[in-house]
Amino acid sequence: MQMMSLNGEVMRCSSCAIRHRAVCGALSEDELAAINAIARQRIVKAGETILNADEEITFFANIVAGSVKLTKIMADGRQQIVGLQFAPDFLGRAFRERSPYFAEAATDVELCVFPKKEFERLLSEKPGFEMRLFQDTLNELDAARDWMLLLGRKTASEKVASFLEMIARRSPMIGCAHTAEQAGVSFHLPLTRSDIADYLGLTIETVSRQIGKLKSAGIVELHATREVSVTDMDGLRAAASSEA
Amino acid sequence: MQMMSLNGEVMRCSSCAIRHRAVCGALSEDELAAINAIARQRIVKAGETILNADEEITFFANIVAGSVKLTKIMADGRQQIVGLQFAPDFLGRAFRERSPYFAEAATDVELCVFPKKEFERLLSEKPGFEMRLFQDTLNELDAARDWMLLLGRKTASEKVASFLEMIARRSPMIGCAHTAEQAGVSFHLPLTRSDIADYLGLTIETVSRQIGKLKSAGIVELHATREVSVTDMDGLRAAASSEA
DNA sequence: CGCGGATTTGAACTGAATCAATCGACGTGG
DNA sequence: CCACGTCGATTGATTCAGTTCAAATCCGCG
Numbered sequence: 001m002q003m004m005s006l007n008g009e010v011m012r013c014s015s016c017a018i019r020h021r022a023v024c025g026a027l028s029e030d031e032l033a034a035i036n037a038i039a040r041q042r043i044v045k046a047g048e049t050i051l052n053a054d055e056e057i058t059f060f061a062n063i064v065a066g067s068v069k070l071t072k073i074m075a076d077g078r079q080q081i082v083g084l085q086f087a088p089d090f091l092g093r094a095f096r097e098r099s100p101y102f103a104e105a106a107t108d109v110e111l112c113v114f115p116k117k118e119f120e121r122l123l124s125e126k127p128g129f130e131m132r133l134f135q136d137t138l139n140e141l142d143a144a145r146d147w148m149l150l151l152g153r154k155t156a157s158e159k160v161a162s163f164l165e166m167i168a169r170r171s172p173m174i175g176c177a178h179t180a181e182q183a184g185v186s187f188h189l190p191l192t193r194s195d196i197a198d199y200l201g202l203t204i205e206t207v208s209r210q211i212g213k214l215k216s217a218g219i220v221e222l223h224a225t226r227e228v229s230v231t232d233m234d235g236l237r238a239a240a241s242s243e244a
Numbered sequence: 245m246q247m248m249s250l251n252g253e254v255m256r257c258s259s260c261a262i263r264h265r266a267v268c269g270a271l272s273e274d275e276l277a278a279i280n281a282i283a284r285q286r287i288v289k290a291g292e293t294i295l296n297a298d299e300e301i302t303f304f305a306n307i308v309a310g311s312v313k314l315t316k317i318m319a320d321g322r323q324q325i326v327g328l329q330f331a332p333d334f335l336g337r338a339f340r341e342r343s344p345y346f347a348e349a350a351t352d353v354e355l356c357v358f359p360k361k362e363f364e365r366l367l368s369e370k371p372g373f374e375m376r377l378f379q380d381t382l383n384e385l386d387a388a389r390d391w392m393l394l395l396g397r398k399t400a401s402e403k404v405a406s407f408l409e410m411i412a413r414r415s416p417m418i419g420c421a422h423t424a425e426q427a428g429v430s431f432h433l434p435l436t437r438s439d440i441a442d443y444l445g446l447t448i449e450t451v452s453r454q455i456g457k458l459k460s461a462g463i464v465e466l467h468a469t470r471e472v473s474v475t476d477m478d479g480l481r482a483a484a485s486s487e488a
Numbered sequence: 489c490g491c492g493g494a495t496t497t498g499a500a501c502t503g504a505a506t507c508a509a510t511c512g513a514c515g516t517g518g
Numbered sequence: 519c520c521a522c523g524t525c526g527a528t529t530g531a532t533t534c535a536g537t538t539c540a541a542a543t544c545c546g547c548g
Contacts, residue, residue, distance in 0.1 A: 072389065138338065145314070437527060455528095469527060
């Protein structure tokens with residue numbers, strides 16, 4: 001039994017998978033009806049572009065399912081992933097005309113899209129909503145700074161271990177976790193080797209070699225190239241900060 | 245002739261050097277009086293700690309003059325500067341109990357300090373004020389992501405050129421600019437070689453060598469180790485993104 | 489079953505780190 | 519006024535982690 005919004009449309013939000021974890025969680029029932037009225041679903045296949053760098057921003061979105069990579073690209077083709085977002089993250093740069101980066105679906109993605117104008121109006125009318133987005137932004141900034149330490153100062157093996165540890169830790173939220181076998185965590189990697197390399201500031205070859213080392217060290221197992229089991233989480237954590 | 249606040253104190257804000265550029269710019273005269281009442285000046289000498297990592301946050305501040313570095317440090321001593329802030333930037337991490345990084349004065353610094361509680365109350369009562377801080381945070385996030393591209397994908401010479409270009413561009417705002425001689429820009433470096441290395445993810449030796457190369461290429465001149473003149477700004481920009 | 493992109497593996501190379509002096513500016517005290 | 523010590527910066531020689539170039543090999547999929 002679904003609620004109806006004022007204009008008679010089905011109230012999708014009430015059955016939304018990320019209803020309580022997304023920014024919308026800061027909204028009341030009435031406000032939710034308002035946002036429901038302007039929201040549209042959009043499915044993006046893995047590898048497709050969501051927003052180009054320098055493209056005019058016309059919408060914002062919640063990630064309902066899947067993974068999105070935010071990438072910076074240099075004139076000569078070198079690229080760096082500067083943000084990785086999963087459900088229920090918010091996607092978009094408020095208060096700016098053009099996108100400062102390239103947003104692409106890393107896996108198949110389901111978005112809940114809001115037109116820019118209406119969303120910004122809602123934002124200015126609901127201080128609690130803006131505060132929630134502000135807090136999310138601060139968390140993203142903290143994450144970006146953690147990643148700066150990784151990019152600037154960690155070795156290749158620490159980088160790869162840190163990445164796998166991060167995915168393992170977040171896999172239940174990301175929705176890529178398999179039923180936890182035995183003691184370890186198992187999950188499907190949301191990124192290709194090439195994406196991992198672009199996220200860590202390495203080459204694919206180095207990523208592959210370092211994953212190989214973790215495998216021979218008995219810290220992880222690979223069932224397929226993108227199916228990982230962490231068999232020694234403590235060992236992985238140690239490898240991530242080189243305390244071993 | 246200075247204004248008096250309600251409690252009779254001198255209204256310092258009205259003569260503040262960063263009055264119109266700092267977050268306080270979002271406040272009305274009344275609100276300014278309120279914040280003036282809780283603000284205190286604090287002078288920090290170069291090299292002194294403003295806030296330790298994991299230390300409980302008890303205050304926020306505006307940087308009135310000087311440069312502050314935000315640093316992440318690993319257990320084995322490796323460190324990475326994850327943010328560099330200048331007047332009139334805002335200093336502090338709202339909505340969090342403990343500081344996610346170490347904040348240290350890079351040069352002598354003058355701060356305008358607000359106690360946490362009062363500041364947060366003001367923040368929640370004045371939506372415009374919170375929005376202003378939100379916008380500043382988004383800009384910091386953009387800057388952090390630009391730096392991630394630098395850390396992950398640029399070469400040592402590109403990193404050093406990018407850094408000098410950034411300082412040259414911002415030197416008028418930072419207050420380290422000398423009267424512009426001839427065509428070029430001259431300024432005082434707000435960081436030591438060691439700090440520059442920690443900001444770029446390099447060693448001091450590499451930083452020194454790359455600055456040397458820019459000097460022999462006729463792009464910059466060094467009057468003293470920290471006194472720089474950019475004689476070929478286009479050349480510097482080209483070296484920063486390797487389009488040359 | 490075979491094709492094509494993704495991944496792994498190997499060998500050689502190189503950019504930046506490391507190790508090691510030396511230099512220079514500045515403040516202190518003889 | 520100059521020798522001395524300190525700290526930051528430069529310069530040089532060597533090493534090594536990670537890249538580059540070049541083949542295999544592995545899957546996923548029609």
